[in-house]
Amino acid sequence: MSESLPPQLPEQAQPQPAVKVPLALEDWVSVLSMALLALITFANVLVRYLTNTSFAWTEELSIFLLIVVTLTAGSTAFVRSQHIRIEFLADAGPQNRQRRLAIIATLFSVLFFLGLTILSARMVYDEYTWGDTSPAIGVPTWWYSIWVPILSGVITLRLAGMLHRLLRGPQ
Template sequence: MKKILPDKLEELLLVFFLGMMTIVLGMQIVSRYIVGNSLSWSEELVRYLFIWSAFIGVPYCIKLGSSLKVLKFIEFLPMRLQKTILFIDRIILFLFFMLMLYFSIMVVRESFVSGQTSPALGVPIWLVYLSVVVGSFLSVCRVVEKIIESANNVDSKADSF
């Protein structure tokens, strides 16, 4: 099956964000305890990297099929009904992330127009809000991949997502 997104996209982004958070926090610790001078911008940058990693983590979980849901009830149903419920679940997720994408684009647009910047870094706030747009877009792509995957595996056992 042809994938919409590169297979390791979320993993690479998550490793990058975690690595950057580790480096910045390490710099903050060294600066505070060895140099005796605290960095004014490190907490803010780590907070923004954490926000980005949270929104990139959502499509990663969708890709792995590890989203939160109650599957024990579904396992007792006939296979055809299981597949139908999982398909409806995917459609609902698709619609939810499309709404998130639409409204997050509106928030980024308003934030861009306002010109608001962060206090310590002076970074435009729309870059932080852009994490919701990117996460929602990647989530839509991963849900579409799952829908296509389940449509191609008509005869197989119902999967966990």
């Protein structure tokens, strides 16, 4: 007689954090970017298999879409506390210590993404000023890179909101 294991229940969904701008905005941008990335990659593989040539523009567009997915998913990961952290330290000890560590980590994250926003905006300005173009398609490179400071700014605002909620204390 074989013993069967009890059915596994799905993990309970975590409640959505209270935010003013819905996280669904970044979620949909991530989903649509991933879908477009999968479509483009599939089309390129299919064309390469059938014709032994590939689309030159797919690599540029794929890199752009991966950057968009990384930054939009990163934004929601911070707010949902799904980002990479050392849980042994972050979740150990009394609540007061956990809160202080969360404030410090969020503050440094705000400073990092603020710096990334400023420096990537300078990079976009340089690309615009010098008229850099992409190698495969020949479009201005700032068309791709303008999204790095924009999405880094979004992450900065999300983190600033988190920091504000942490500093207000438990509600």
